[in-house]
Amino acid sequence: MVGKTVLVTGGNSGMGLATTIAMARRGAAVIMACRSRTRGEEALAEAKRPSGSDNIRLMLCDLDSFDSVRAFAEEFAAGYPVLDVLINNAGVVAVGNSYNCRRNG
Template identity: 55%
Template sequence: MEDKLAIVTGANSGMGLATVIALAKKGINVIMLCRNEERGVKALQIAKDESQSDGIELMIGDLGSIDSIHRFAEAFKTKHNKLDILINNAGVVSLKRQETKDGFESMLGVNHLGHFLLTNLLLDELKASPQGRIVVVSSGAHKWGKIDFEDPYFKSGYNVAKGYG
């Protein structure tokens, strides 16, 4: 079997870390996209220990920063010209209204817009794979989600449930 390569975002905890370990156990090479180096290094060691795989790598990227997403994609492209699986897993739930570095409300900015940009920047590499896959981890909360195009970033009234949805 030809070596497969996956990127998992938000890979240092929760479902992201569990996904990295599961993919690595199947012999798939995995890049862990994490925003914090210290948490990333710790999680990388856990993933390697639990999967007994050497095919796991840590790359730093913050989905709350357009600049950081571009830098991540450029760094990826210097080393790889093909990506088999992109797992858009990272997510935030914020009780208080917060903004990304670019001024987007953080849940929309990180969970949706950041991944939208990352996916678009990696499309050529996904198309270069015989069976490229994009997996978007969402939430049942999408059922009550509706974008208010007049106020997409909740500048006039924030509500965590509405925002996350």
């Protein structure tokens, strides 16, 4: 994975955090896409220790917000020429028989 750019959605906990650590150990540049800055920063520090890598970056992205997704995409495109691996780990919880979606863009 050396030289590869990996994006992990929901990289701040559970399987997402474990995947972030595993990819960083293998030499990838890993972007943790997280909704919460506080939880993301805590997870970033937690991921750097066992991975032995400083090549992990936190980027904020709330997948429930089109504006947030657009801003994330613009920031990612400005900083990275290519995305080699996308790991869609972030979960969505739907209550009842329908999704409670909001439109914001």
